[in-house]
Amino acid sequence: MLEEVVATRYVTPLREGGSLPGIVEADDLGTYVMKFTGAGQGRKTLVAEVICGQLGRRLGLRVPELVTIQLDPVIGLGEPDQEVQELLKASGGLNLGMDYLPGSIGFDPLAYEMDPVEAGRVVWFDALINNVDRSWRNPNMLVWHGEPWLIDHGATMIWHHNWPGAQASAAKPYDASDHVLATYGPDVAAAAAELAPRVTEELLTEVTADVPDEWLVDEPGFDAPDAVRRAYVEALLPRAATIHERVTVGERTERKPSQAPGWLTDHLTPWPHTTGQGEHSKQKDSGE
Template sequence: MLTEVIATRYVTPLREGGSLPGIVEADDLGTYVMKFTGAGQGRKTLVAEVICGQLGRRLGLRVPDLVSIQLDPVIGLSEPDQEVQELLKASGGLNLGMDFLPGSLGFDPLAYAVDAREAGRVVWFDALINNVDRSWRNPNMLVWHGDLWLIDHGATMIWHHNWPGAAASAAKPYDASDHALARFAPDIAAAAAELAPRVTEELLTEVAADVPDEWLVDEAGFDSTDAVRRAYVEALLLRAATIHERITLDTPTRTGEPQPPGWLTEHLKPWPHPTRKSKEADR
């Protein structure tokens, strides 16, 4: 179950995202990127964020901590942007928060190198969840303290928008030729050998249990929230075993020796910024 906190202050909107997420402070003294139930994409975006984010974390990928956030729309009354006010009014109740990573930078494949093993793990994971939003145009990855972090998993598991076709959709291949990490020769076979056996029915059931009931109620074609959770488990379990055989990945053109992982040149490294330890101490 996700830790539940209460939003105490709306700080600022993040206009890079199509759903207009915002930075909020909470009663645990944490700062979070908040995604709203009242956004145009709806609650299924938050369901995807929880299932995929928690699954990624359980597989050893770096995904920021997730929490559920209780929102009282009154905290947005001083917000001058009418669009933001309307979003807050429509999102009273339980929403989703992602730990804010201070000082993080957007991933740029020309500035930061990823080794073949890590690239393979990320590409395999994105193939499993059918992530259509990790291209070089919009990587949805951050570099924080020299490490690669994965964010924004709302555009995944597209089969949950049409449950009758879920089995057929989950069996489809994954085109990774446009993936942000394609240029780093991802080792898909090694990733599948390592990660696929860990995607068990038990693990997926635990991950699906983290989704709040209120985001699953009244799902068409299901008589209970547990039945909806089971549908997510079945689709991902079906896909995990063989998706590595159906990943399309262009062979990158590489000259010279592969770059070691990390910043490609010294001057591209960011200025020092707070560590997680100091961040926790400030809370």
């Protein structure tokens, strides 16, 4: 189970995130980047953050520590931004927090070096979770104390938006051509040899158990939260064994539109704006 804390002060919104995350202080004296259940992307974004974040941490990747955060909407009464107030009002109860990394800066592939082994581990992990949102356009990586950290895993495991087609979707290959680490010559085979055997049914069962029941209830086609958790295990377990054989690195699409789904590409245009679904632009959640 994730540690649960209580938000004591809403500090500031992060207007670089698609879900308008915010920095909050909590009763454990910690500072967190908070993502809200009332945001436009819905609770599945938070489910993906928990499963992929916890899995990455268990595999030895640098992912900020996660907590659940109880939010009393009254905390936002002093917030002058009406949009933020509405988000806080819609997010009373349990939300998600990621340890805030003070002083971190965005990862720039032109400014930082990374060896093929470490790059391969990140690319293999992103292939496993089908992360289409760690591209050269939007790295979703931070550098903190000289080390790269992986953030923002809400746009992963796209199959959970259509469970009837989940097995077929999870069996698809992974195109890493636009991945931010593609130019480092990632050694995906070495990463698979190291990490794939560690992705066991037991491990996946443990990380899916960290998702709160209330984010899984009433999922169409499932009669209980544990059944939803099992579906994630059944999608990820076979993918871990063979996805390295289906990772391709081709020519980048600098002169073409992003290959990411339309519901992810808002962040490629300047803030502020909204889409037809009311989503916001998304670059990266600095300090996440």
